Amino acid sequence: MREKVVLGLSGGVDSAVAAGLLSKEYEVYCVYLDIGLGGTGRADARAVAEGLGLPFEAVDIRAALEAEVCAPFAADYLAGRTPLPCARCNPMVKFPALFTTADRIGARFVATGHYARRLTGEDGRTLLLKGMPANDQSYMLSRLPREMLPRILFPLGDYEKNQVRAMAGEAALPVADKPDSMEICFIPDGDYAAWLDARGATPPPGDFVDRAGNVLGRHRGIHHYTLGQGRGLGVSGPHRYFVSAIEPEGNRVVLSDGSDLHAAAAYCVDPNWIAVDGLEKPMEVTVRLRHSRTETPAVIRGMSGGIWIEMHTPARAPTPGQLAVFYQGDVVVGSGWLAAPERRA
Numbered sequence: 001m002r003e004k005v006v007l008g009l010s011g012g013v014d015s016a017v018a019a020g021l022l023s024k025e026y027e028v029y030c031v032y033l034d035i036g037l038g039g040t041g042r043a044d045a046r047a048v049a050e051g052l053g054l055p056f057e058a059v060d061i062r063a064a065l066e067a068e069v070c071a072p073f074a075a076d077y078l079a080g081r082t083p084l085p086c087a088r089c090n091p092m093v094k095f096p097a098l099f100t101t102a103d104r105i106g107a108r109f110v111a112t113g114h115y116a117r118r119l120t121g122e123d124g125r126t127l128l129l130k131g132m133p134a135n136d137q138s139y140m141l142s143r144l145p146r147e148m149l150p151r152i153l154f155p156l157g158d159y160e161k162n163q164v165r166a167m168a169g170e171a172a173l174p175v176a177d178k179p180d181s182m183e184i185c186f187i188p189d190g191d192y193a194a195w196l197d198a199r200g201a202t203p204p205p206g207d208f209v210d211r212a213g214n215v216l217g218r219h220r221g222i223h224h225y226t227l228g229q230g231r232g233l234g235v236s237g238p239h240r241y242f243v244s245a246i247e248p249e250g251n252r253v254v255l256s257d258g259s260d261l262h263a264a265a266a267y268c269v270d271p272n273w274i275a276v277d278g279l280e281k282p283m284e285v286t287v288r289l290r291h292s293r294t295e296t297p298a299v300i301r302g303m304s305g306g307i308w309i310e311m312h313t314p315a316r317a318p319t320p321g322q323l324a325v326f327y328q329g330d331v332v333v334g335s336g337w338l339a340a341p342e343r344r345a
Contacts, residue, residue: 002027004107005153006098009056011044012181014113014156016173017164019052021155022111031101032058033094035065035186047174061097068092070186074199077192077223080246081321084140084291085184091143099151109153116141117157117330118149121275126150128274128332135161139291142325142335146274193224206251208235211244211260219253222246228261228317262314268324268336269306275333279307285326285333287311289318300326307336 005022009015009030022028030049032042042058049056069089076083098110115131116138126149130136144152156164168176183190196202202223208216217235219225224232229243235255242261245254266289271279279302286295287309297312309324318324318338326333 003109004029004102004105005109005111006031006102006105006107008033008094008098008110008112009045009049010113011041011048011175011178012113013168013173013175013178014115014161014164015045016048016113016175017167017171018111018113018155019048019054020167020171020173022153023052023054026109028052028054029101029105029107030054030056031098032056033061033097034058036060036062037186037188039188044175044178051174057101059097059101061093064093064097065089065186074196076321077196078201078203078248080222080248082226082319083321084323085186086140087143087323089185090141091145091148095144095148095152099148102151109151111153111155113156114141114154115156115159115161116154118152118154125275129157130327130330130332131157132160133293136293138332139288139323139325142274142323142332143272144274145272149274193221196223203248203251206253208233208241208255209252211254211256216241216255222248222251222253225253227319228258230258261317263316263318264311264314266309266311266315266318266324267303267306267339268309269339271307271334271336273334275328275331278302279334283326283333285328288323288325288327289315289338290322295327298326306339 003026005026006029007019009032019028032045046056069085073083073085102110114137115135117129119127119129121127130138187195203221205218205220208219210216225243227243233241235241239257241255242258243253244256244260282299282301285298285300287298288295296315299310301308320338320340322338323335324338325335
């Protein structure tokens, strides 16, 4: 008798191909996580499941998404941070919903279409590893509690996206040509500032200032800006301006020529350790400070309940609210939420 696995089926091409791959070895139960915004996702997911002859269920996650992701997302922007909702959703909403279904139907595993890998180390610990370089998603999975990992499968971990597209076409999956979704799921039009305004209680317009406090112009509300932003400021001067700091307490946005954006060090809080139990001594790692392929060699040290990151090469605009993810080779060591960085002028 084959093991059961609950697959998060989004209606996109990645999870559809994951369903086909898993069905060769497992008894697959498909779950669509419904956030109540309509669209074609639910119908597309059902069509994939029916085409593969797999059971299908939609699970309403609206309440959990609001409490664990949407409300903190809004609070972060109002506090001058730039949130990362997908990295919160995975451990707080998406995977818990899949595990709840798995436990209900007696499934040992859950799975998603993420591009990452899982490996059992020599000491028996389950490790999270990068997927293939072109579309690795380990950064967004780095908040998963290590206790979850032994029960998670990533069937796409050894594939590139172009291979997955080809496999979808060969299998004649109904979503084979469906474009990838690049937006935040609960803000499908991508206009997060308008979404925040619709929730109410957003900050009013205020002053753009320079580092000396001189007023340079007016901003539309601090929730419209993120650290390092250079476009859409509407301020002219002797040089191009970039957002250098956001000061919610004074409702001000600090602008500079960008030369002060590079940081030799950064601080992060609420560490989530995966490959180790904790940081007992300084550790050499590479660090990603945003969801990109850029990794910077660094030393990490425990400090005041958080992690101090000393980078061998200064990095541009470590942004509060984003993640610092630590790697040794392909292995995700752990992660922490970036707080105020130290700046180098």
